[in-house]
Amino acid sequence: DTAVSQTPKYLVTQMGNDKSIKCEQNLGHDTMYWYKQDSKKFLKIMFSYNNKELIINETVPNRFSPKSPDKAHLNLHINSLELGDSAVYFCASSPTWGGVGNIQYFGAGTRLSVL
């Protein structure tokens, strides 16, 4: 069983469209994250939820809206997609929020291409 699973794995879409990426974890973790990895492999955190509550919201455009229906799921909805949104988006989860030793486990990533 995959611990952190994301769908879809690949997403190709036109500029201006709205799309969603889904993430589920079966590890029983309280905290989930969204990261963006750009073309230079630079990985940067976007959002974090702990028990369905938004904890981290980095300087991400309002077009990005995370939603956590329960602590096992964290979805990412993107409105009005732009060329610069093309990247690999990773979902991750960790047992708790904060603290040293709180290992984050990552999904396989969703490769988004905006044309």
Add this chain to the structure above:
Amino acid sequence: SQELEQSPQSLIVQEGKNLTINCTSSKTLYGLYWYKQKYGEGLIFLMMLQKGGEEKSHEKITAKLDEKKQQSSLHITASQPSHAGIYLCGADVGSSNTGKLIFGQGTTLQVKP
């Protein structure tokens, strides 16, 4: 500038050779995590270091955190093609309890058979 600097950015080694990847910060690292990424796959957790001077090993990979907790190294002994991929260090920088990991820019490793 990056809060976590990795070096080198890329590395090509012959199979069987040893190699070292470094991860450096100007701030104290509260929890240093090493991950490996293969193309099309997620980040695979390798090791975590917390205490200054700590060293951990798994199979042929050894990670160390210096006494000042500002630099970590990842050493691979007798490299194999299966070691190829992108190695990323991540850390909670500057505070002990933010839960927010900062990552280095990654080191791409190729191992030639």
